[in-house]
Amino acid sequence: MKTLVSQAVARLARWGTKWSLWPPHLVTACCGVEIGHIFGSVYDAERFGMLPMGSLRQSNIIIIEGTITLKMAKFVKYVYEQMPEPKYVIAMGACAIKGGVFYGSYHMVPASKVVPVHAYVSGCPPTPEAVLKAVSKVQEQIGHAEN
Amino acid sequence: MQRTEWPFNLEVGNTFFVESEEELRGGRRGLTLVVGPQHPGSGHMRLFVVLDGDMIVDVVPDPGFVHRGIEKLAENRPYWTVLPLVEKASIMDSMNIMYPLVLALEKALGLEPPPRAKYLRTIMAELTRIRTHLYDMALLGIFLGHSTAFMWGFALMDLYAEVFAKITGTRTTIAYPVPGGVRRDVKPEHVEAIRRLLEVSRRKLKDFKTLFLDNPVTRARLEGVGTLDVKRVTELGVVGPFARASGVDYDVRKIHPYDAYSEVDFEVVTEKAGDAWARTWVRWREIHVSMSIVEQLLKNLPGGDVIDEALLFKNPEYRREGVGGVLGVYTYMYPEPGEYMAVTEATRGATLVHLWTTGTQRIYRMRFVTPSWRNLHAMVEAMKGHRLADMPAVYMSFGYFPPEADR
Numbered sequence: 001m002k003t004l005v006s007q008a009v010a011r012l013a014r015w016g017t018k019w020s021l022w023p024p025h026l027v028t029a030c031c032g033v034e035i036g037h038i039f040g041s042v043y044d045a046e047r048f049g050m051l052p053m054g055s056l057r058q059s060n061i062i063i064i065e066g067t068i069t070l071k072m073a074k075f076v077k078y079v080y081e082q083m084p085e086p087k088y089v090i091a092m093g094a095c096a097i098k099g100g101v102f103y104g105s106y107h108m109v110p111a112s113k114v115v116p117v118h119a120y121v122s123g124c125p126p127t128p129e130a131v132l133k134a135v136s137k138v139q140e141q142i143g144h145a146e147n
Numbered sequence: 148m149q150r151t152e153w154p155f156n157l158e159v160g161n162t163f164f165v166e167s168e169e170e171l172r173g174g175r176r177g178l179t180l181v182v183g184p185q186h187p188g189s190g191h192m193r194l195f196v197v198l199d200g201d202m203i204v205d206v207v208p209d210p211g212f213v214h215r216g217i218e219k220l221a222e223n224r225p226y227w228t229v230l231p232l233v234e235k236a237s238i239m240d241s242m243n244i245m246y247p248l249v250l251a252l253e254k255a256l257g258l259e260p261p262p263r264a265k266y267l268r269t270i271m272a273e274l275t276r277i278r279t280h281l282y283d284m285a286l287l288g289i290f291l292g293h294s295t296a297f298m299w300g301f302a303l304m305d306l307y308a309e310v311f312a313k314i315t316g317t318r319t320t321i322a323y324p325v326p327g328g329v330r331r332d333v334k335p336e337h338v339e340a341i342r343r344l345l346e347v348s349r350r351k352l353k354d355f356k357t358l359f360l361d362n363p364v365t366r367a368r369l370e371g372v373g374t375l376d377v378k379r380v381t382e383l384g385v386v387g388p389f390a391r392a393s394g395v396d397y398d399v400r401k402i403h404p405y406d407a408y409s410e411v412d413f414e415v416v417t418e419k420a421g422d423a424w425a426r427t428w429v430r431w432r433e434i435h436v437s438m439s440i441v442e443q444l445l446k447n448l449p450g451g452d453v454i455d456e457a458l459l460f461k462n463p464e465y466r467r468e469g470v471g472g473v474l475g476v477y478t479y480m481y482p483e484p485g486e487y488m489a490v491t492e493a494t495r496g497a498t499l500v501h502l503w504t505t506g507t508q509r510i511y512r513m514r515f516v517t518p519s520w521r522n523l524h525a526m527v528e529a530m531k532g533h534r535l536a537d538m539p540a541v542y543m544s545f546g547y548f549p550p551e552a553d554r
Contacts, residue, residue, distance in 0.1 A: 026185045029213050030238045030550040033282065033319060037308070040301030056185060072191065072212045075184050101232050104223070105216045125238065125319055 017060065017086060018142045019049035021135065024056040026079055029066030031093045031125045043128040048135055061088045061138070064111045066125065067095035067102055073114045080115045088142075090134050091117045094124045177204055182538070184212050192549045194527075194538075201535045206527045210520075214553040221513040226252060227477040229510060231322045233500075236517055237551040238319050239304075240279040242271045243493035244517070244551070247500035249324045250405060250489035255482035255504050257457075258327035260406075264453045267329050269407040270341070270444050271314075271321065273437040277348070278307040279494040280430045280437075283546040287427065288359055290539040291368050296359035303351055310344050313337060326477070327455035338445060345438050352434065360431060369424035373529035373541035376421055383525040386518050387496025389545055392429045393421035399492035411443045423529075423544035430546070481506060495519055495546050519552035 027035070038045045039052060053059040056079050068076055080087065091111040094100025097120050102108055111117055118141060119134040183193040193209040217236060221229045233248050234241040246268070253259070260268070281300050288296025308318040314337045315321040315330065323329055359365055375385070380393040390397060398415040400408045416432040418425040452459065458476050484506040490499045496518030503512040526545040530538055 024185060027191050029191070029215075030235060032191075033239050036282070036285070036297075036301055037305060040305065041298040042302055042305040067213065067215055069212060069214060071214070072184065075212075079185050101235060102215045102217075102220065105220055107214055107216050124235075127318060 014142055014145060018139045021048070021050050021061040021088065021138065022053045022059040023050065023061050023063050024053055024059040024079060024083070026056070026062060026076065027065055028068050028072050028076065029093075029095060031066035031095075034125045034128055034131070035063065035065050035092075038128045038131055043132065045132060045135065048132065048139070050135060056082050057084065059083060060086060061090065062115065063090045063092055063131070064096045064115075064117075066093040067100075067108050068111055068114055069107050070109055071107070073109050076111075076114050086142075088118045088138050089115050090119045090121065090131070090138060092121045092126055092131055092134075094122060096120070097122065100124050180535070192547075192552075196530075196535065196538065198535060203530050203533055203535060203538065206530045208523055208527050210523060210549065211553050213550040215550075217554045218513055218515055221510055221515075223509070225477075225508045226482065226510055227325070229513070230325065231320065233515065234320055234322055235550070236515070236554055237279075237493070237495075237519075237548055239282050240275050240494045240551075241320050242268070242275040242323055243279075243491065244498060245322070245324065246272060246405075246491040246493070247489040247498050248502075248513075248515075249326055250491065251487040251500050251502045252326040252482065254487045254489070255485070255502060256326055256480055257483065258455045260328045260455055261452050262407075262449045263332075263451045264324075264328040264455075265406040266444050266448050267333060267453060268324050269411075270441050271311075271323050271329075272406075273441045273444075274307060274310070274341070274344075275321070276494045277434050277437045278304050279546075280434050281307075283430065283543065284355075284359070284427065287540075287543040288365075290543040291365060293359060293362070293365065296355070296365075299351070299355050299358060303348060303355065306344055306347060310337075310340050313340055325454075327458050329453050332453045338448065341441065341445060345441060348438065356431070360427070366424065368537075368540050369427060369544065370422060372423045372533060372537045373544060374420070374422040375525060375529050379528070380421065380525065383528060384521055385496075385525045386521050387492070387494070388416070388429045388433060389426050389496065389522055389525065391415065391417045392425040394419050399490055399497050403490060405489075405491060407444060410447070411440050413440050423540050426544045426546075478508075481508060482510075493518055495548065495551070496521065515554055517551045517554060519546075519548050520554075523547065523552055 037043055060083060062080060091097060095102055096111040098110055119137045121130050121134045123130055177197045177199050180196045180198055182196055184191050191212040195207040196203055197205040217232055220232055230245055234245045237244045281304050285297045285300025311321050312318045314333055315323050375393055377394045380390050380395055394417055396415055396417050401415050413436050416429050416436060418429050482504040484504055487502045490497055498518060499516040501514035502510055505511045522545050526547055530541045
């Protein structure tokens with residue numbers, strides 16, 4: 001009986017997390033232009049339960065918008081560590097995957113070396129549809145989680 | 148205090164993460180507030196703001212969070228692949244920001260675009276200018292807590308993005324010009340799309356003005372905030388609409404006309420006040436000027452090729468294959484050794500590219516001066532003496548875009 005109750009609670013928590021993915025205002029590079037479109041009135045990410053939060057203590061997903069420079073990397077790490085569990089990361093853009101057009105630059109680092117990444121989006125910059133697809137992939141991952 | 152592990156450093160006096168107190172003139176204690184790089188606005192930069200009560204005494208900017216080494220990377224690759232690299236400095240303003248490089252490379256390669264290509268480039272430059280002004284205004288809205296302006300601005304920008312996608316294939320990073328012409332010709336339906344876009348914009352911009360710019364709260368937040376007079380602006384070397392807002396009558400499009408700007412009739416928008424409202428209002432009026440430029444150019448759009456005859460001569464299959472063969476031609480073209488320079492008016496001010504070439508296909512050195520970098524110091528100066536609550540208004544009234552400044 002006890003396990004049944006705890007399973008039901010966990011399931012409810014997963015459902016709640018799935019539809020309340022809130023990113024903090026952490027703009028790392030120029031993909032932030034397309035992020036604006038995602039939260040604008042045309043693509044409206046709020047219908048997926050996504051709403052930008054001012055405080056990182058109230059947020060649970062980071063969308064890494066393009067390049068992470070070495071100077072920014074420690075702040076991405078710092079923001080990620082301060083966020084409450086469970087937390088998810090979407091790496092957006094070619095720069096966040098491997099470097100893209102800036103491959104080989106002396107001042108940049110791929111996103112996967114800084115934080116664990118749950119979904120990648122390709123493109124330079126990716127279209128808003130692609131990022132919303134990645135969001136739904138993360139939602140699937142949350143829905144199929146073990147506990 | 149105990150020093151903990153990376154990335155924390157809790158020593159007093161270290162302003163890396165923690166607030167610290169510092170001595171002001173007259174023995175008063177000031178508070179150093181660290182704003183950013185994660186802050187409830189947009190933009191990836193950090194400001195060390197020294198506060199006396201809630202009055203800003205001093206601001207020390209800390210840019211460089213998006214420094215990606217564009218100038219260095221440009222030295223290590225063939226010149227035709229530098230174009231999309233430079234574009235990433237300011238992606239919604241992509242046409243304007245890569246314009247000077249294209250002009251400088253044309254001088255180095257001895258190419259001259261045909262009239263139709265010149266017209267098309269200028270049309271796209273003005274469309275990206277409108278889009279960037281709208282972007283800055285939408286973000287100014289969200290900085291002031293006016294979400295409606297953000298929503299309306301981005302909805303309007305999305306129309307521009309869709310038209311760019313129709314013409315060039317991408318929404319934001321259009322990479323439209325190439326040395327000696329443009330990448331793709333426009334079809335009659337694209338011209339029609341631009342016409343309709345301007346028509347819709349005119350109608351919607353009226354509502355945007357009623358909602359945002361005529362709003363008494365917006366006026367109250369912006370008027371008399373961050374004032375820089377004409378003398379101060381010239382001392383600080385401000386460029387673009389932010390200098391014109393203080394009465395500096397300087398526009399590269401008028402003074403050194405490039406491409407089709409010599410064939411259109413337009414006014415250089417100037418204001419006298421030099422405060423945040425004047426900087427917003429200049430940009431608002433520039434949107435309408437840009438629209439009239441595009442309309443004039445569309446009316447007189449000449450026919451013919453969109454690529455220089457010299458390039459077509461080297462690749463005769465271009466006419467048959469369309470855009471496919473254009474970039475291949477550059478692989479056997481070598482720039483003349485020497486120095487080449489080009490200045491253009493990007494949305495946020497004059498942009499300069501200075502090229503050193505040695506006769507190989509790699510650029511020896513590229514100096515790339517962007518407007519946001521030149522406006523940064525003025526932005527910081529304008530913040531001083533105001534309340535902390537006015538800081539976002541001053542910040543976004545300069546349209547500061549960190550990737551553009553840090554390159």
